[in-house]
Amino acid sequence: MTPEKIKEILQEHRLWLLSQGGARADLIGADLSRADLSDAMLSNANLSNADLSYTRLGRAYLIDANLSRADLSYADLSRAILRGADLRGATLSYADLSRARLGRADLSNADLIDANLIDANLRGANLSYADLSGADLSNATLCNANLIDVDLRGANLSNADLSNADLSGSTGVIHASISWFGHGERGRTLLCVVINGELRYFCGCFYGNGDELNAYIDEDDHHLAPSRRRALWIVSELVTDAQEESDADERKTIMSS
Numbered sequence: 001m002t003p004e005k006i007k008e009i010l011q012e013h014r015l016w017l018l019s020q021g022g023a024r025a026d027l028i029g030a031d032l033s034r035a036d037l038s039d040a041m042l043s044n045a046n047l048s049n050a051d052l053s054y055t056r057l058g059r060a061y062l063i064d065a066n067l068s069r070a071d072l073s074y075a076d077l078s079r080a081i082l083r084g085a086d087l088r089g090a091t092l093s094y095a096d097l098s099r100a101r102l103g104r105a106d107l108s109n110a111d112l113i114d115a116n117l118i119d120a121n122l123r124g125a126n127l128s129y130a131d132l133s134g135a136d137l138s139n140a141t142l143c144n145a146n147l148i149d150v151d152l153r154g155a156n157l158s159n160a161d162l163s164n165a166d167l168s169g170s171t172g173v174i175h176a177s178i179s180w181f182g183h184g185e186r187g188r189t190l191l192c193v194v195i196n197g198e199l200r201y202f203c204g205c206f207y208g209n210g211d212e213l214n215a216y217i218d219e220d221d222h223h224l225a226p227s228r229r230r231a232l233w234i235v236s237e238l239v240t241d242a243q244e245e246s247d248a249d250e251r252k253t254i255m256s257s
Helices: 003-017 210-219 222-256
Strands: 175-180 188-195 198-203 206-208
Touching (some): 198 210
16 A cells, blocks of 8 residues: 555544544555554554554554454554554564553454563453463553463563453463452452562552562551461462472473483
8 A cells, every 4th residue: 555545544534533524444454564654543443454564653543443363563563552452363473562552452362472562551451362472571561451371481571560460271471369358358369470480469559579568468457467468378389389390390391301
């Protein structure tokens, strides 16, 4: 597609967004590879099955856009706003999504191999069955994210916030969680994840290491301390056992090779 045609479609879409006539951008299956769409206003646009590989979409507005099954490999989506976007089955391998806003986005079954998600906001996003192997999620916000059956092998989760995230069935990360209802806690959930060899804990607005969690428990309501310490002990034991089992399996593999 020529730059002139792209410009025309963007202008018409902008008018449509402003309710000033125009037409919604219908770019289903369009070849937009290597195009410069930086700062483009494409919210609610239909880009399903489009080829956006190597495309520059930095700071673009893609709120509620349909990008299902689109090819965004190696695309620059840094600081892009993708809240509520449909990215089901999309290819985002090696894409730059640093500081992108992906709250409530649907990334189920997406290919995010080696993607850059540093400082990305994925609050409430659906990443179920996505491949995040080798992805950099350092400092990313994953609160309330659906990470069921996600492949996280080799992913960097340094300082990521996984509060209330669901890691059920995920691979490549050792984790355990527990919910309890005692002392008026109303189903509070404590998640423990091994990140860079250290046990990290996530519970509500808290996330940190064991010492920090113990200090938090000491400083908070004392009548809640017994159930919280019990929960801390249980998840720690579960994760430690799983880690030891994983280490033993790794040693067996090395010895048999």
